[in-house]
Amino acid sequence: xxxxxxxxxxxxxxxxxxxxxxxxxxxxxxxxxxxxxxxxxxxxxxxxxxxxxxxxxxxxxxxxxxxxxxxxxxxxxxxxxxxxxxxxxxxxxxxxxxxxxxxxxxxxxxxxxxxxxxxxxxxxxxxxxxxxxxxxxxxxxxxxxxxxxxxxxxxxxxxxxxxxxxxxxxxxxxxxxxxxxxxxxxxxxxxxxxxxxxxxxxxxxxxxxxxxxxxxxxxxxxxxxxxxxxxxxxxxxxxxxxxxxxxxxxxxxxxxxxxxxxxxxxxxxxxxxxxxxxxxxxxxxxxxxxxxxxxxxxxxxxxxxxxxxxxxxxxxxxxxxxxxxxxxxxxxxxxxxxxxxxxxxxxxxxxxxxxxxxxxxxxxxxxxxxxxxxxxxxxxxxxxxxxxxxxxxxxxxxxxxxxxxxxxxxxxxxxxxxxxxxxxxxxxxxxxxxxxxxxxxxxxxxxxxxxxxxxxxxxxxxxxxxxxxxxxxxxxxxxxxxxxxxxxxxxxxxxxxxxxxxxxxxxxxxxxxxxxxxxxxxxxxxxxxxxxx
Ligand code: AMP
Ligand code: MG
Numbered sequence: 001x002x003x004x005x006x007x008x009x010x011x012x013x014x015x016x017x018x019x020x021x022x023x024x025x026x027x028x029x030x031x032x033x034x035x036x037x038x039x040x041x042x043x044x045x046x047x048x049x050x051x052x053x054x055x056x057x058x059x060x061x062x063x064x065x066x067x068x069x070x071x072x073x074x075x076x077x078x079x080x081x082x083x084x085x086x087x088x089x090x091x092x093x094x095x096x097x098x099x100x101x102x103x104x105x106x107x108x109x110x111x112x113x114x115x116x117x118x119x120x121x122x123x124x125x126x127x128x129x130x131x132x133x134x135x136x137x138x139x140x141x142x143x144x145x146x147x148x149x150x151x152x153x154x155x156x157x158x159x160x161x162x163x164x165x166x167x168x169x170x171x172x173x174x175x176x177x178x179x180x181x182x183x184x185x186x187x188x189x190x191x192x193x194x195x196x197x198x199x200x201x202x203x204x205x206x207x208x209x210x211x212x213x214x215x216x217x218x219x220x221x222x223x224x225x226x227x228x229x230x231x232x233x234x235x236x237x238x239x240x241x242x243x244x245x246x247x248x249x250x251x252x253x254x255x256x257x258x259x260x261x262x263x264x265x266x267x268x269x270x271x272x273x274x275x276x277x278x279x280x281x282x283x284x285x286x287x288x289x290x291x292x293x294x295x296x297x298x299x300x301x302x303x304x305x306x307x308x309x310x311x312x313x314x315x316x317x318x319x320x321x322x323x324x325x326x327x328x329x330x331x332x333x334x335x336x337x338x339x340x341x342x343x344x345x346x347x348x349x350x351x352x353x354x355x356x357x358x359x360x361x362x363x364x365x366x367x368x369x370x371x372x373x374x375x376x377x378x379x380x381x382x383x384x385x386x387x388x389x390x391x392x393x394x395x396x397x398x399x400x401x402x403x404x405x406x407x408x409x410x411x412x413x414x415x416x417x418x419x420x421x422x423x424x425x426x427x428x429x430x431x432x433x434x435x436x437x438x439x440x441x442x443x444x445x446x447x448x449x450x451x452x453x454x455x456x457x458x459x460x461x462x463x464x465x466x467x468x469x470x471x472x473x474x475x476x477x478x479x480x481x482x483x484x485x486x487x488x489x490x491x492x493x494x495x496x497x498x499x500x501x502x503x504x505x506x507x508x509x510x511x512x513x514x515x516x517x518x519x520x521x522x523x524x525x526x527x528x529x530x531x532x533x
Contacts, residue, residue: 001061001117002057002058002061002062002063003061003062003063004062004063004065004070004071005062005063005065005071005074005075005124006070006071006073006074006079006081008061008062008081008083008114009083009114009115010081010083010084010085010111010112010113010114010124011083011112011113011114011115011121012083012084012085012112012113013113013121013226013230014035014036014087014089014110014113014123014201014226015036015038015085015087015112016085017222017226018035018036018219018222018223018226019033019034019035019219019222020034020035020036020037020038020087021033021034021036021037021038022037022038023037023038024038024039024040025037025133026039026040026042026130026131026132026133026135027133028131028133028134028135028136028137029133030102031090031102031104031133031134032214032216033216033219034090034219035089035090035207035211035219035222035223036087036088036089036090037087037088037090037104037132037133037134038085038086038087039086039087039088039109039132039133040080040086041076041077041078041080041086041109041126041129041130042077042129042130042131042140043076043077043078044076044077044078044173044174044175044192044194045173045174045175046172046173046174046175047068047072047073047075047076047078047171047172047173047174047194048067048068048072048171048172048174049065049066049067049068049072049075049169049170049171050148050170050171050172050193050484050489050492051148051151051169051170051489051492051493051496052064052065052168052169052170053151053155053166053167053168053169053496055500056155056166056167056168056198057168059116059118060114060116060122060168060198061114061116061117062114062168065169072171074111075126075168075169075171075194075196076126076129076171076173076194077109077126077129077130077194080111083112084111084112085112086109086110086111086112087109087110088104088105088106088108088109088110088132088133088134089104089105089110089202089203089207090102090104090105090134090207090210091103091104091105091204091206091207091209091210091275092104092206092209092210092213092275093204093205093206093209093210093273093274093275093276094209094273094274094275094323094326095273095275096273096305096308096310097310097322099213100273100275101210101213102134102210103134103206103210103275104132104133104134105132105134106131106132106134106135106136106138106140107127107128107129107130107131107132107135107138107139107140107141107142108125108126108127108129108202109125109126109129109130109132110123110124110125110126110202111124111125111126112124120200121200121230122198122199122200123198123199123200123201123202124168124196124197124198125196125197125198125199125202126194126195126196127142127147127150127194127195127196127197128140128141128142128147128173128192128193128194128195129194139177141173141175141177141192142177142192142193142194142195142533143177143179143190143191143192143193143533144172144190144191144192144193144481144484144485145190145481145485145525145533146287146533147170147193147194147195148170148193148477148480148481148484148492149286149289149477149481150167150195150197150286150287151167151169151170151195152167152472152477152480152492152495152496152499153286153289153472153477154166154167154197154283154286155167155496155499155500156471156472156499156502157267157283159499159500159501159502160261160265160468160471160502161261162258162261162262162265162267162283163254163257163258163261163280163281163282163283164282164283164284165197165198165199165202165278165282165283165284166197166198166199167195167196167197167198168196168197168198169195169196170193170194170195171193171194171195171196172191172192172193173191173192173193173194174192175191175192176189176190176191176192177189177190177191177192178190179532179533180532181524181530181532182303182524182528182530182532183304183530183532190485191485199278199280199282199284200230200231200280201227201230201231201279201280202278202284203223203227203278203279203280204274204275204276204277204278204279204284205274205275205277205279205323205324205326205327205330206273206274206275206277207223207279208220208223208224208279208327208330208331209274209326209327209330211223211330212329212330212331212332212333213330217333220330220331220333220334221334224238224244224247224331224334225238225239227247227279228243228244228247231279231280232247232250235247235250241334241335241336241341244331244334244335245335245341245342245345248327248328248331248335248342248345249344249345249348251279251281251324251327252324252345252346252348252349252352253281253348253349253352254280254281255277255281255320255323255324255349256320256348256349256350256351256352256353256356257281257352257356258281258282258283258320259316259317259320259353260352260353260356260357260360261356261360262283262316263313263316263317263357264357264360264361264364265291265393265394265468265471266291266292266293266295266313266393266394266471267283267289267291267292268289268290268291268292268299268300268301268311268312268313268316269283269289269311269316270287270288270289270290270300270301270302270305270311270529271285271287271288271302271304271305271311271531272310272311272316272319272320272323274323274326274327277320277323277327287302287529287531287533288301288302288303288304288529288530288531288533289301289529290302290474290529291394291471291472291473291474292313292393293392293393293394293427293473293474293515293516294390294391294392294427295383295386295387295390295391295392295393295396296313296387296390297312297313297314297315297383297387298312298313298314299312299313300312300313301474301527301528301529302529302530302531303528303529303530304530304531317353317357320349320353321346321349321350324345324346324349325346328342328343328345328346358370358379360466361379361382362379363462363463363466364397364463364466364467365379365382365400365445365449365463366400366401366404366449366452366459366460366462366463367448367449367452368452368453374448375448378441378444378445378448381441381444382441384437385434385437385438385440385441386438387434388433388434388437388438389422389426389428389432389434389435389437389438390426390427390428390432390434391425391426391427391438392425392426392427392515392516394467394468394469394471394513395424395425395513395515396421396425397463397467398464398467398468398469398513399420399421399424399425400421400463400467401460401463401464401467402460402464403417403418403420403421404449404456404459404460404463405456405457405459405460407442407445407446407449407450408446408449408450408452408456408459409456410446410450414446418439418442421442422435422438422439424515425515426438427515427516464503465503466503467503468502468503469502469503469504469505469506469513470498470499470501470502470506470509470512470513471499471502472495472499473512473516474516474520474525474526474527475516475517475520475523475526476495476512477495477525478520478523478525478526479491480492480495481525494509494512495512498512
């Protein structure tokens, strides 16, 4: 049984349980003393549905809406039904390492929460539905290219098994939005769009930081208690320093697991500001993200970060820790003002990250466990070999899975399969020096693989379960955008279907699992993006 979203009952726990202001004044301003502002979405001229996530819809008990009509009205902000109390949350954050003061939902607004058939509660948020008090100088809108990227990637990450917010729909607004895509004096009109995204809550580290920064300690505590009661009930009733401490520890643990996933699938978030860090440890705010193609720790697609590479792939684990330290500082008033009280939890972050990352990498390599220092050394040598040989991270592990039985068998087949692997997954020229490093590593790895018990086919099958064939390569997203901007949704629809089963072979879609083509290497949108969206 499914309901149309315009008929669904919304609950409003955030609005009802926390202090907010209800002036409905959308003018940009500081909003001290409140955790949110009530807002009204600004209607758009001709909304129509471009994409809908069927699985998520089913999970929420929501029916796929027709292309136009009241349900799409809700998803575009044109229709606010009686049970909704839309709001924009107030938060702050560190942007690129600097405290930026109040930020807030400048172009996101939550409609409220709906209860899924399984009893779970989900907040639905529109991104691009018009200005709020937190819009500062911007317009509260979003363009199709960035909305499509958020829609596709949220869902792709979910199917990969990475903790993430979800996306329910992508709606074209029928309005044009002006953006300077690379902030280089080239403003263009672009089609506007709105994503309806879904999570248990969209609260970020920054929601707590703004309260602490302005010494709004009652709000800080109210927000923490709200999050603990609704989203961390296993910790017990909030109030004591011990519960807040254990809560922070759990945030550290979840954040570590999330980043360990990112590192092993090759996802680069692009803007790990503290306002883009979910309090639930979910990947949130898909902007100038990208997928690692040639393995390169210093890589980021975000041109806005080209002066410092703060958020490059290889930096992500330590930036998450930096962000957790900023959160710890904000939460310190809850644990008796002892600045050291939350420090041990930061070790939990490091330990959990290292353990999860190592475990995932071990599995990806088809090993049941690391048994010796030599095993540890083999794992540690892999990144340098991948980098030297400019290996495509996704293709490397997928091809390695298929190659495993041949490597186990050894002998004459081994050299040929290594040649194949380099040919299929390396961006370096044939015969490049880095290939030798990779060959040596593979030789040692093959030796180690032969020590595994069990049939080689079982090793391969287990590896295929954890090494995806399909990820949302940057140029694939751009192809879906180029087509959608010409009103052709076939590329988007095909990607959506294929990315639902990233670990399945789907041989008819082999072209989506190939090395990045040469033309995409420098192309804007494929290789480089900015925060302009
Ligand atoms: P982001 O870089 O997307 O994480 O956004 C940083 C801050 O800028 C957040 O407070 C956003 O709500 C706000 N923001 C970004 N784009 C817009 C926009 N087009 N209109 C209003 N606010 C925006
Ligand atoms: Mg953000």
